[in-house]
Amino acid sequence: MNDQLRRDRHALYERSVLDCVAQLETVDQLFRRRRARMPLTLGEDFCGTAAFSAAWVSSDPQRRAVAIDIDRATLAWAEQHHRAPLGDAATRLQLVCGDVREPRQNERLDLVVANNLSYCVFHDRATLRDYLRGACDALDAEGALVLDVHTGPDAQYVRQFHVEHPRFTYVWDQRSFDPLTHRRRCEIHFLFDDGDEMRAAFRYDWRLWSVPELSDLLLEVGFHDVEPHLVESTSAPARTGGIDAQETARSHGTAERPDSRAAAPRHPARGGDAPALESLYLYLVAWRSS
Numbered sequence: 001m002n003d004q005l006r007r008d009r010h011a012l013y014e015r016s017v018l019d020c021v022a023q024l025e026t027v028d029q030l031f032r033r034r035r036a037r038m039p040l041t042l043g044e045d046f047c048g049t050a051a052f053s054a055a056w057v058s059s060d061p062q063r064r065a066v067a068i069d070i071d072r073a074t075l076a077w078a079e080q081h082h083r084a085p086l087g088d089a090a091t092r093l094q095l096v097c098g099d100v101r102e103p104r105q106n107e108r109l110d111l112v113v114a115n116n117l118s119y120c121v122f123h124d125r126a127t128l129r130d131y132l133r134g135a136c137d138a139l140d141a142e143g144a145l146v147l148d149v150h151t152g153p154d155a156q157y158v159r160q161f162h163v164e165h166p167r168f169t170y171v172w173d174q175r176s177f178d179p180l181t182h183r184r185r186c187e188i189h190f191l192f193d194d195g196d197e198m199r200a201a202f203r204y205d206w207r208l209w210s211v212p213e214l215s216d217l218l219l220e221v222g223f224h225d226v227e228p229h230l231v232e233s234t235s236a237p238a239r240t241g242g243i244d245a246q247e248t249a250r251s252h253g254t255a256e257r258p259d260s261r262a263a264a265p266r267h268p269a270r271g272g273d274a275p276a277l278e279s280l281y282l283y284l285v286a287w288r289s290s
């Protein structure tokens with residue numbers, strides 16, 4: 001591993017967490033199945049390094065994306081590593097520094113995505129509802145909002161998942177969970193093979209939202225219906241709850257997992273007869289109209 005990668009938390013994060021190609025294929029298929037056409041316009045909320053938006057505009061010359069993040073330094077990284085290298089296609093990717101709750105200036109969109117549990121930064125219902133209403137208003141009548149969700153008991157346990165990569169280990173550290181408020185604090189660490197480490201490269205202070213809570217809110221702000229879709233990949237932080245992850249239970253928090261070696265089933269809950277699920281990572285797709 002070169003020194004540059006070793007010092008670059010965004011590059012390490014992207015290698016550990018993101019699978020833009022797989023996600024692009026998934027949302028593309030979901031949209032085509034319902035609308036019988038290719039989605040062209042994307043809003044990437046909480047875009048971070050805007051890797052997904054860059055993959056989007058690269059995937060077809062008709063595609064455009066507006067990527068929003070509140071952190072100027074992260075957007076500067078996005079500009080250097082993803083937007084500028086697009087060349088001519090860069091004109092189809094707009095990076096916006098701002099709060100996703102602010103009114104949007106752009107055209108109505110086919111898709112808005114909020115990846116990697118980012119909306120969990122909103123701890124109270126009213127704030128999340130305002131954000132979801134804004135996302136709904138940003139969509140074309142045929143459009144959809146795609147949120148990812150980590151749920152199941154695993155999401156509440158204090159524990160770590162370790163995922164080995166060539167020359168470094170990615171650690172998803174669920175440090176605390178408060179069952180009264182569903183406040184959840186997590187961190188990402190990177191451990192290098194020579195013993196060096198980058199601890200707390202990313203810190204998250206989140207509210208763990210459940211599927212019924214999210215579905216209720218989505219319908220309340222004007223979406224027509226909400227579809228759950230299981231994500232098979234195990235590359236994202238919460239996704240490492242899958243059977244590929246090596247895991248270590250920790251003992252400094254409120255809800256330690258009793259059996260840290262149980263494998264997570266990979267099928268979605270479908271009602272009363274569903275088997276008990278330890279960890280589930282899914283997309284909720286909220287459509288503006290039938």
Ligand SMILES: C[S@@+](CC[C@H](N)C(=O)[O-])C[C@H]1O[C@@H](n2cnc3c(N)ncnc32)[C@H](O)[C@@H]1O
Pocket residue numbers: 018045046047048049068069070071074098099100101114115116117118121
């Ligand atoms: C968990 S990261 C996810 C980044 C990216 N979506 C991904 O999949 O890797 C959350 C991002 O949301 C941004 N963020 C937090 N609150 C925000 C807000 N109110 N408006 C816009 N961006 C926000 C942070 O700066 C951070 O880059």
